[in-house]
Amino acid sequence: MTSRRVKRAKTDDLAIQTFNLTKAFDGLVAVDGIELKIRKGELFALLGPNGAGKTTTINILCCLLKPTKGTAQIMGYDILKQPFKIKEIIGVAPQETAISEHLNTQENMSLIGRIHGVKSTELKGRSKQLLETMGLGGRAKDQVRKFSGGMKRRLNIMMALIHNPEILFLDEPTLGLDPQARRAIWEYITQLKGEKTILLTTHYMDEADFLADRIGVMDEGKIIALGSSQELKAGMREKNTMIVSAQNLTPKVIEEMRSRYAEVSITGDTMLITDSKLDFREIVDRLQSSGAKVRSAHIKEPTLEDVFLNLTGKELRE
Numbered sequence: 001m002t003s004r005r006v007k008r009a010k011t012d013d014l015a016i017q018t019f020n021l022t023k024a025f026d027g028l029v030a031v032d033g034i035e036l037k038i039r040k041g042e043l044f045a046l047l048g049p050n051g052a053g054k055t056t057t058i059n060i061l062c063c064l065l066k067p068t069k070g071t072a073q074i075m076g077y078d079i080l081k082q083p084f085k086i087k088e089i090i091g092v093a094p095q096e097t098a099i100s101e102h103l104n105t106q107e108n109m110s111l112i113g114r115i116h117g118v119k120s121t122e123l124k125g126r127s128k129q130l131l132e133t134m135g136l137g138g139r140a141k142d143q144v145r146k147f148s149g150g151m152k153r154r155l156n157i158m159m160a161l162i163h164n165p166e167i168l169f170l171d172e173p174t175l176g177l178d179p180q181a182r183r184a185i186w187e188y189i190t191q192l193k194g195e196k197t198i199l200l201t202t203h204y205m206d207e208a209d210f211l212a213d214r215i216g217v218m219d220e221g222k223i224i225a226l227g228s229s230q231e232l233k234a235g236m237r238e239k240n241t242m243i244v245s246a247q248n249l250t251p252k253v254i255e256e257m258r259s260r261y262a263e264v265s266i267t268g269d270t271m272l273i274t275d276s277k278l279d280f281r282e283i284v285d286r287l288q289s290s291g292a293k294v295r296s297a298h299i300k301e302p303t304l305e306d307v308f309l310n311l312t313g314k315e316l317r318e
Contacts, residue, residue: 008076008085015040015167015197016061020070023056030056032221033070038214043189043198045212047205047304049312053221054201055095058171061199062092075166088116091160095171097152098159101145105136105155108144109162116163123162130158134188150181157185168192170200174207186210205304215304219312229304236302236310240278243300244271247293256290269295 016038023031031053038044046054059065061072063083071078077085099108106127113123131137134154139147144155153173160168170189174182182204189211192198202208208215209229217225217232225232239262249271258264263274273283284294 013039018072022069024068029221041194042213043193045208045215046201046218047208048218052218058169089166091165092169093156093160097156099144104141104143106140112159113162118163150177167197209304224311232307233302241274241300242278244297245295253290253292
C-alpha cells in the first residue's frame with residue numbers, strides 16, 4: 001500500500017501562522033486561542049511576564065508539545081501532520097541552555113550538526129564562521145564548563161544555527177545576563193534580521209524595543225496587543241504626561257493645576273501632570289504666573305513599560 005505524501009501548504013510571505021492555538025494543562029489554559037501571522041524574514045518578539053504562555057507557545061511551534069486545540073503552520077508544514085519536516089528547518093535556543101558541559105565548543109556544535117545531517121566539510125566551515133562572528137574564535141577547543149553565562153548563551157544560539165535553519169526560535173536568550181553580555185547577543189541577533197525568520201520571547205521591554213520588527217504582548221495565554229514598538233506606544237498618546245521640577249509648589253499652585261488638568265501628583269519638588277492634551281509653554285507660563293519657579297520640564301514619551309502596565313495593570317516582573 002502506497003503512503004500518501006503530505007504536501008507543504010502555500011505560505012506566500014508567511015513563515016509562521018497559528019490557527020486558534022490553544023494549550024491547557026489540567027484545566028489551566030496556558031495558551032488561549034492564539035492567531036498569529038509572522039512574515040518571512042521578520043523578527044517577532046513575544047513579550048510578557050513569567051507565566052504568560054510564551055515558552056508554551058514556543059514549545060508547541062517547535063513540535064515539543066501538542067496543542068489541545070487548533071494548529072499552526074511553519075513554512076507551510078503543519079505541526080500536527082509534519083513535525084519531522086518542521087524540525088529539519090528550525091533552530092531552537094531554549095531558555096535553559098542545552099549544552100554538554102564536558103565537551104568543548106567545537107564538539108557541542110558538531111554534535112548538533114551531525115544530528116541534523118550536516119556534512120563534515122560544511123560543518124567545519126559553519127562552525128568557524130559562527131565562532132568568529134560570536135567572538136569565540138579562540139575558544140573552539142575550550143571546555144564549556146569554564147564559560148561564563150554570556151558565553152554559554154552565545155554557544156546556545158550558535159548550536160541552534162549550525163544547520164542553517166530557515167526559522168530561529170530564541171526563548172529568553174539573554175535571561176540573567178549582565179548588560180554588556182546582553183548587548184553582544186543583541187548585536188548578533190540584529191545581523192540575522194531579514195536573513196532568518198526569528199521568533200524571540202522575552203520579558204525585557206528594552207530587548208523587544210531594540211530588536212523586534214513587531215511585538216506581541218502576551219498575558220494569561222492571550223495576545224492582548226500586536227504591532228511595532230512605535231504603533232504600540234502611539235496607542236498610549238491618548239494620555240500625555242509632563243514632568244516639571246520646580247521650587248515653591250505651594251498648595252495654591254497645586255490646586256490651580258489640579259483644577260485645569262486631569263491628574264496632578266507631587267513628589268518633593270517634582271510635579272507630574274497628565275491629560276489628553278498638554279501644551280508645554282502654557283503649563284510653564286501658568287506655573288510661573290502662579291508663583292512657582294520652574295527649573296526644568298519635559299513631556300514624557302510613552303515606553304513599552306507604560307504600554308504593558310496600561311494593558312494589564314501589572315508590573316512586568318511578577
